[in-house]
Amino acid sequence: MPASPSALRPISEVARDLDISDDHLEPYGRDKAKVHLDVLKSGRKPGKLILVSAITPTPAGEGKTTTSIGLAQGMRRIGERVAIALRQPSMGPVFGRKGGATGGGLSKVEPSNKINLQFTGDFHAITAAHNLLAAAIDNRLYFRDFDLDPTRVLWKRALDMNDRSLRKIVIGLGGRSQGVPRESGFDITAASEVMAILCLSDSLADLRSRIDRILVGYAKDGSPVLAKSLGVTGAMTGILKEAIQPNLVQTTESAPAFIHGGPFANIAHGCNSVLATRMALATADYAVTEAGFAFDLGGEKFLDLKCRSAGLNPAVIVLVATIRALKMHGGVPLPEITKPDAAAVERGLCNLAAHLDAAEHFGKPIVVAINRFGTDTAEEIGVVEAFCKGRGIPCSAANVFGAGGEGAVDLAEKVVAAASKPETPYKPLYDLDWSPERKIEQIARVMYGAAGVNIQQTAEQKFRKAEQHGYGQLPICMAKTQDSLSDDPKLRGRPQGFTLQVRDVEIAAGAGFLVALTGEIMRMPGLPIRPAGERIDVDENGEIIGLS
Incomplete structure (x- = not known):
C-alpha cells in the first residue's frame, strides 16, 4: 500500500x-x-x-x-x-x-x-510538444506552402498509453477540408524523440537546439526537413519549460x-x-x-x-x-x-x-x-x-x-x-567514427553474444541515407526485445550462434542517435488480454486502489 x-x-x-x-x-x-x-x-x-x-x-x-x-x-x-x-x-x-x-x-x-x-505533468507536456510538431507538419501540408513530401514524413504522433491499433493509421480522411490523406501512426510517449531529447539535454538552450534538429521528413528532392523550419520549436520549448x-x-x-x-x-x-x-x-x-x-x-x-x-x-x-x-x-x-x-x-x-x-x-x-x-x-x-x-x-x-x-x-x-576503488576512465563500447553496421555488430557480439548481424535491405538503405546526410557518426540505440539476450524473445539463458536481424532504422537527429529496430519490437506496445488497468479503481474515500 x-x-x-x-x-x-x-x-x-x-x-x-x-x-x-x-x-x-x-x-x-x-x-x-x-x-x-x-x-x-x-x-x-x-x-x-x-x-x-x-x-x-x-x-x-x-x-x-x-x-x-x-x-x-x-x-x-x-x-x-x-x-x-x-x-x-x-x-x-x-x-x-x-x-x-x-x-x-x-x-x-x-x-x-x-x-x-x-x-x-511532464509526460503530458512531452506528448503535447510532440503532437504540436505533428499538427504543424499537417497544417503546412494542408496549405501547400512547404516543401515536404507527404509520402516521406517521418514524424508520427505520440500517446502515453499502450494501444496497438494506433501503430499504423491513415489520417486526413473526409475530403480536402479535413487535411491531406496519408499514412501515419503513433509511438508511445516513452519512445518519443522529444522524451529522449528532454532526458539528454543539459540546459533549456540545449533542449531548444535539439528540438530544432529533429528530422521530420524529406523534401521532394530528397533533402532533409528539420523541425526548425516548421516555426513551432519555440512553442515546443515553451511547453517543456517546466x-x-x-x-x-x-x-x-x-x-x-x-x-x-x-x-x-x-x-x-x-x-x-x-x-x-x-x-x-x-x-x-x-x-x-x-x-x-x-x-x-x-x-x-x-x-x-x-x-x-x-x-x-x-x-x-x-x-x-x-x-x-x-x-x-x-x-x-x-x-x-x-x-x-x-x-x-x-x-x-x-x-x-x-x-x-x-x-x-x-x-x-x-x-x-x-x-x-x-x-x-x-x-x-x-x-x-x-x-x-x-x-x-x-x-x-x-x-x-x-x-x-x-x-x-x-x-x-x-x-x-x-x-572506494580508484576511478577508472570512461570507456565506450565503440568509436563514433565506425560505420553504423560496425557499431551494431560490436553491440551484438559483445553485449548479446550474437554470431553475426544481418542488416536487411530496408535498414541498409536507411543507413546509407543517414551517412549521406551527415548522421553516420551518431551512436546506436538498439530497439530489441527485453525477454532475451537475442532478438528472439523465446530464447532464454545464454543463446549461442544466432544472427541478429536489423530490419529498420530511424534517425533521431535531435536526440543524437540512430535507432536500429530488430525482431518484432514495436514503438507502440499493446495491452495484454487482462491489463492491469482492469484492477484499478477508486474507493469510497477517494483513494486509488489496485495500483501496485
Whole structure:
C-alpha cells in the first residue's frame, strides 16, 4: 500500500537533506516539487555514481527499481549521504502488463499513486510538444506552402498509453477540408524523440537546439526537413519549460529521490534525465540510478549513449539477479519458478555470466545484488553466492521489499567498498567514427553474444541515407526485445550462434542517435488480454486502489 500523506515528510524538509533551499523549489502540494536548475551550481564536489542494472528478466520484472531504492536506503543507514535518480513510470505499462513502477514493499518512492499516474505533468507536456510538431507538419501540408513530401514524413504522433491499433493509421480522411490523406501512426510517449531529447539535454538552450534538429521528413528532392523550419520549436520549448526541471520526492524511509523522464530501454534509451542524475550528484556523495531492463539494453545505452553525451562515469555497476529469473533461464516454466530447484538456478547462471561478461567490458567494479523473494531457499542463494565468489565478484542477498534499508545494509557496504576503488576512465563500447553496421555488430557480439548481424535491405538503405546526410557518426540505440539476450524473445539463458536481424532504422537527429529496430519490437506496445488497468479503481474515500 502507498504511504499515507501524513506519513511523508514535507518535501521542503527532504530538500534540506540535500541543502536545497525553498527558493529553489516549486512545490506541487506538500509531497513533491520541481527543482530549479540553479541547484546544479551548488559548488559541491560531485558525488559517485552507482548504476543499477539486471539480468534478463521474467515478464514480471526482477525488482531493479525496488533494489535501487532499497540500496539507497541501506546506504543512508550506514551513514552515507545519498540521493536517487530514477525514471517516471509510463502509464502504458501502468495500465498494461506491469502495473506501477515505483518500487515495492518497504522500498518505494512516494507518493507512489501520484508518481504512477499524472505526477507533475511532464509526460503530458512531452506528448503535447510532440503532437504540436505533428499538427504543424499537417497544417503546412494542408496549405501547400512547404516543401515536404507527404509520402516521406517521418514524424508520427505520440500517446502515453499502450494501444496497438494506433501503430499504423491513415489520417486526413473526409475530403480536402479535413487535411491531406496519408499514412501515419503513433509511438508511445516513452519512445518519443522529444522524451529522449528532454532526458539528454543539459540546459533549456540545449533542449531548444535539439528540438530544432529533429528530422521530420524529406523534401521532394530528397533533402532533409528539420523541425526548425516548421516555426513551432519555440512553442515546443515553451511547453517543456517546466518539464525540464527534475522532480523531487522521497522514499518510504524519506531518502531524497529525483524522478524525471521515462524512456523505455527496449525501444528507447532507457535512462532518467541527465539533469536529474547531475542534480543527485551535485547534492549528495552518492547518486543511485538505474537503467531499464537488463544490462544488454539499459546498461549498454546508459554507458554508450547517456554517459558519452553527458560526460558521466559510473563508479560501480550493480547487477540485480533473482532466483526465479535464474530458474527461468535454467529451463523451468514460468508457473513453476517459485518451487525450490537449486539445480535449475545453477543452469540459469549462464544468463548472469553473460551480463557480467558484458559489464566487465566497461572496466568498472561490479556487485551482484540478489533481490530476495520469500520463496528463495538458502541452498539456491548459496549457488549464486558461490558462483560470484568464484569470479571474484562481491555478492549480497538483499531483502529490500520486506525490510527496506535494513535488508540492504550488507549490499550498501559492499557497494560503498567497491566505489572506494580508484576511478577508472570512461570507456565506450565503440568509436563514433565506425560505420553504423560496425557499431551494431560490436553491440551484438559483445553485449548479446550474437554470431553475426544481418542488416536487411530496408535498414541498409536507411543507413546509407543517414551517412549521406551527415548522421553516420551518431551512436546506436538498439530497439530489441527485453525477454532475451537475442532478438528472439523465446530464447532464454545464454543463446549461442544466432544472427541478429536489423530490419529498420530511424534517425533521431535531435536526440543524437540512430535507432536500429530488430525482431518484432514495436514503438507502440499493446495491452495484454487482462491489463492491469482492469484492477484499478477508486474507493469510497477517494483513494486509488489496485495500483501496485
